[in-house]
Amino acid sequence: MAKxxxxxxxxxxxxxxxxxxxESAARxxxxxxxxxxxxxxxxxxxxxxxxxxxxxxVTWAAIAARNLTIAEVGGHDITTxxxxxxxxxxxxDHEMKHDPELKAAVNEALAEVGREYKGTIxxxxxxxxxxxxxxxxxxxxxxRPLTGVRMAIHPGCHWMRPKHIKxxxxxxxxxxxxxxxxxxxxxxxxxxxxxxxxxxxxxxxxADVKTALxxxxxxxxxxxxxxxxxxxVTPCPFCELQLDLGQVEIQKHFExxxxxxxxxxxxxxxxxxxxxxxxxxxxxxxxYQMRKNEPNxxxxxxxxxxxxxxxxxx
Amino acid sequence: xxxxxxxxxIDIDDVDTDFVEMIIKTGGPNIRSCYQCGTCSGSCPAGAxxxxxxxxxxxxxxxxxxxxxxxxPELWYCTTCYTCTDRCPxxxxxxxxxxxxxxxxxxxxYMLEPHQKVALKVLEAxxxxxxxxxxxxxxxxxxxxxxxxxxxSRFPDAIEEIVKIAKKTGFDKLVAEKEASE
Ligand code: SF4
Ligand code: SF4
Numbered sequence: 001m002a003k004x005x006x007x008x009x010x011x012x013x014x015x016x017x018x019x020x021x022x023e024s025a026a027r028x029x030x031x032x033x034x035x036x037x038x039x040x041x042x043x044x045x046x047x048x049x050x051x052x053x054x055x056x057x058v059t060w061a062a063i064a065a066r067n068l069t070i071a072e073v074g075g076h077d078i079t080t081x082x083x084x085x086x087x088x089x090x091x092x093d094h095e096m097k098h099d100p101e102l103k104a105a106v107n108e109a110l111a112e113v114g115r116e117y118k119g120t121i122x123x124x125x126x127x128x129x130x131x132x133x134x135x136x137x138x139x140x141x142x143x144r145p146l147t148g149v150r151m152a153i154h155p156g157c158h159w160m161r162p163k164h165i166k167x168x169x170x171x172x173x174x175x176x177x178x179x180x181x182x183x184x185x186x187x188x189x190x191x192x193x194x195x196x197x198x199x200x201x202x203x204x205x206x207a208d209v210k211t212a213l214x215x216x217x218x219x220x221x222x223x224x225x226x227x228x229x230x231x232x233v234t235p236c237p238f239c240e241l242q243l244d245l246g247q248v249e250i251q252k253h254f255e256x257x258x259x260x261x262x263x264x265x266x267x268x269x270x271x272x273x274x275x276x277x278x279x280x281x282x283x284x285x286x287x288y289q290m291r292k293n294e295p296n297x298x299x300x301x302x303x304x305x306x307x308x309x310x311x312x313x314x
Numbered sequence: 315x316x317x318x319x320x321x322x323x324i325d326i327d328d329v330d331t332d333f334v335e336m337i338i339k340t341g342g343p344n345i346r347s348c349y350q351c352g353t354c355s356g357s358c359p360a361g362a363x364x365x366x367x368x369x370x371x372x373x374x375x376x377x378x379x380x381x382x383x384x385x386x387p388e389l390w391y392c393t394t395c396y397t398c399t400d401r402c403p404x405x406x407x408x409x410x411x412x413x414x415x416x417x418x419x420x421x422x423x424y425m426l427e428p429h430q431k432v433a434l435k436v437l438e439a440x441x442x443x444x445x446x447x448x449x450x451x452x453x454x455x456x457x458x459x460x461x462x463x464x465x466x467s468r469f470p471d472a473i474e475e476i477v478k479i480a481k482k483t484g485f486d487k488l489v490a491e492k493e494a495s496e
Pocket of ligand 2: 354357358359360361368391392393394395396397398399408409412
């Protein structure tokens with residue numbers, strides 16, 4: 001076979017600092033698929049597109065471009081498991097390529113730290129990288145089919161929208177993420193509000209968490225109205241945080257209780273590829289940490305050896 | 315908030331266009347194409363639950379009502395989901411227009427306190443959500459990866475670079491000035 005495909009692994013903030021199980025699962029899954037993930041040393045916050053892009057466009061683009069220059073110097077494309085990080089770097093790259101004034105302002109700022117943005121690197125999301133590997137190759141690796149698991153999908157916004165820039169999928173009827181998720185054998189459950197935003201983006205969660213949670217609650221209620229699901233799969237850690245930790249917060253703010261296991265697409269694939277949940281730390285999701293519980297193993301169809309099974313206590 | 319107050323009517327023949335020019339320069343070049351069809355607001359999950367009205371803000375901006383646009387806290391309810399941008403028949407890119415208006419708001423000192431704190435975190439730690447507790451490092455060890463990731467959390471030079479960049483673009487002042495006035 002040809003040379004091993006290599007990508008710089010852009011981590012961002014939420015994955016490495018709050019949901020590290022996603023980082024761990026990504027390493028397992030990409031290794032299984034024969035792809036090398038390289039450390040991107042000294043990469044910073046992407047910085048959050050809806051937040052920093054809302055504060056000051058030039059600063060946003062300059063910090064994003066600094067991240068791009070790390071990959072440009074190393075000579076490999078980037079892949080990231082976060083919709084926000086993906087959008088920040090992809091959109092900044094796109095805007096600088098179409099707006100010479102912005103590019104000039106950014107390079108003026110980067111000159112202060114001895115860097116120059118050239119525009120030679122492609123920014124991909126894990127979803128893109130997986131899609132390029134191909135559904136058949138992914139299917140070949142599935143050793144623990146998630147047959148019978150009812151799977152809802154939350155694609156989130158920034159991987160596919162705005163569609164005229166991202167040019168990924170039909171944003172009103174996306175199928176790429178669903179196709180990848182369905183290789184695991186899980187059963188896709190459609191619901192009306194699948195495509196609405198989780199509510200966290202654009203600095204809304206930071207400004208007013210209750211309003212952000214109201215979006216999330218609408219999604220859960222929409223899903224409940226079709227009979228619920230066993231898991232919700234998303235390609236974004238910020239969406240994952242909002243849907244996962246959000247359930248604990250919704251209980252506090254709205255006194256409504258939901259119990260959904262939320263999986264990042266690479267966590268879903270890690271399970272389907274036969275990895276045990278403790279290999280990548282599925283139980284570290286903040287929902288379980290706060291509620292002092294664990295994923296619904298029975299619903300997931302996964303047998304886990306529990307400590308109390310091995311050592312009987314009184 | 316703003317709509318209930320009594321105000322003198324706007325003279326449509328004498329509109330202040332400086333604000334629109336500012337928006338065009340700051341990332342919302344297509345704002346003038348808006349024909350007020352309302353597709354954006356009809357698609358907007360933020361508008362469905364708050365007093366945020368994207369079509370209204372765009373119209374106000376076109377009428378030069380800068381203060382009205384930048385001072386209302388509802389400006390910050392857009393989650394940047396880009397649904398309106400995908401649906402607008404005039405390619406106005408309402409999300410980008412809103413982001414441009416927010417840039418003007420921040421430049422004029424209208425920044426919410428929690429937002430300012432997030433901005434400061436990036437200047438302090440290189441990350442909006444930093445590795446700021448030992449328990450986060452422990453969480454990483456639990457998932458079988460190294461306690462400190464190879465990002466700005468491990469490489470302090472990266473933070474220095476970000477501070478220098480922010481100094482050059484004036485962002486450090488934008489964030490700090492507000493702090494001083496509080
Ligand atoms: S959808 Fe476009 S044209 Fe219609 S009101 Fe909104 S911005 Fe204006
Ligand atoms: S991008 Fe903002 S204004 Fe547009 S539909 Fe989404 S929340 Fe509403």
